[in-house]
Structure formats: C-alpha cells, structure tokens
Amino acid sequence: MWEKMRLPIGATFCVMTLHFGQWMNRVFNFYYWAWFPATFTAPGLMIPSAIFLDVTLMMTGSYMFTALFGGMGW
Secondary structure (H helix, E strand, C coil): CCCCCCCCCHHHHHHHHHHHHHHHHHHHHHHCCCCCCHHHCCCCCHHHHHHHHHHHHHHHCCHHHHHHHHHHHC
C-alpha cells in the first residue's frame, strides 16, 4: 500500500484532527460549561512538528529514517 499511496500527510492530518477534537472539547467543556476562555488552552507547537515529520518522510521516503530523524525533531 505504501508504494501506491506515497503522500506524506499522515502526521499533519492526524494532528489537525486531534486539534479539531480538542477544540470541540475545549469549546463545549471549558467555555460553555465552566466559562473558561478557550484561548488559554490551545497548544501551538504540534502542527509545525507534524509538518516537519511529514517533510522528513517526504525527503527520506523511509519509515525507519522518518522515525529516527523526524522523531528527534518532534
């Protein structure tokens, strides 16, 4: 399957869906339920790290090198 679908967008897609789920959780639980501002709870370093991980996968083309070098950059 990896030979047919070589799109290095997996980490970015997973982090974006994780952020969407966290955003929904924070909006409904912090803001609507506890009246806590949602801007104080948003992490901002996961998306650039996921893009770096996908770029490492795109440049190396190997899961092993991506795990070794991209994991260090995460």
